[in-house]
Amino acid sequence: MSPDARLILVLNSGSSSLKFAVQSTGQRTPLLSGLAERLGAADPLITFKDPENKRSAPLPGGGAHAEAMDAVLAELGARGWLGTLAAVGHRVVHGAERFTHSVVITPAVIAEIEACNPLAPLHNPPALVGIRIAMQRLPAIPHVAVLDTAFHQTMPPEAYFYAVPMSLYREHGVRRYGFHGTSHRFVAMEAVKLLGLDPNDHGLVTAHLGNGASATAVQDGRSVDTSMGLTPLEGLVMGTRSGDIDAGAVLHLMRTAGYDTAGMDALLNKQSGLLGLSELSNDCRELEAAAAEGHAGARIALEVFAHRLARHVGGLAMALRRLDAVIFTGGIGENSSLVRAMTLARLQPFGMVLDPAMNQQMTRGASGVITGSGITPCAAVVATNEEWLIARDTAELAQQAKER
Ligand code: ADP
Secondary structure (H helix, E strand, C coil): CCCCCCEEEEEEECCCCEEEEEEECCCCCCCEEEEEECCCCCCCEEEEECCCCEEEEECCCCCCHHHHHHHHHHHHHHCCCHHHEEEEEEEECCCCCCCCCCEECCHHHHHHHHHCHHHCCCCHHHHHHHHHHHHHHCCCCCEEEEECCHHHHHCCHHHHCCCCCHHHHHHHCCCCCCCCHHHHHHHHHHHHHHHCCECCECEEEEEEECCCEEEEEEECCEEEEECCCCCCCCCCCCCCCCCCCCHHHHHHHHHHCCCCHHHHHHHHHHCCHHHHHHCCCCCHHHHHHHHHCCCHHHHHHHHHHHHHHHHHHHHHHCCCCCCCEEEEEHHHHHHCHHHHHHHHHCCHHHCCCECHHHHHHCCCCCCEECECCCCCCEEEECCCCHHHHHHHHHHHHHHHHHHC
């Protein structure tokens, strides 16, 4: 690390986990990353990973978020990094209409994030726990919130309204917000560079395919439509989430099969998606292996996944002036040549033709075009790096705060 490098700590605080990364400004790969997990359970664990090695240790004292944070800071201290820590960037899932960009955290910002809690009851409260602990432990440096929804605040009303009474929007904030904004923003930025597109005149559909999955139409660097909605349940087939389903089916099941709100929540968020379809696994790797051995459930799960994705890509393209490229990212998008091939086979109306050799070459970390040369629109793989973009936003806002 050069003596003038500034370090940014990136935190992603979940209900029973704390994910962290230490980024040096100007460097793409983190100096240190890791995960504290099973927080609140009997056997919490913290794992540290740097370019040289990976090690895990039990967390002391009941091991909640505070202990995890202390273990992270102790590790930074042992490495002599605390003095060069310039700021902390926090990933926050839901910012509703209150945040259009990343923001330096103040008491007013905390109150605004808290006001979004009803829209993301599983995600925002633990993020606030992480923010409060980190601000208490590191009070002298700026803390920045980077929101999953902020990138999608450029969507026009026709893309974000549901066709339900307007009073539900006014009184309950019911509209489409979109998520995975940091990933879509990052891969769109990278794709423009990779494909040599004009930053002020391009049209992309970015597909972030991980355990959660969403696709976004990006026009000239701005989100103009996306597949997720009020919550991260709408849209594509996901690991355990259903994505799009007729609301009538939900009503039908509640009326006739005895589901209450909690049961329906678990059904659609935890028991559906690839897991529900395959009756085997939510993990794409396992499904690919099983499908290759003739498992019918695994095969149909992958088929529905690819069909739904292609259908969304087609629909989202209509929000653009012109489609230049479809970009695959996330664990599945970056690694599954099978899902990419199955999806592109369904995008033939766009004239896309897969280059099988290029497609096979793309595995985690690699970026490149997977359609034949000269074909437009093209398809490409771009490895996402949300931590880096959170660190970059954080460093920029911290610098501005210092200059003010
Ligand atoms: P998260 O959304 O939790 O960050 P990831 O982006 O890591 O998750 O994506 C996890 C998904 O990526 C899993 O379904 C996993 O099976 C899939 N995946 C990872 N590597 C491969 C691979 N080599 N081939 C197919 N799928 C893969």
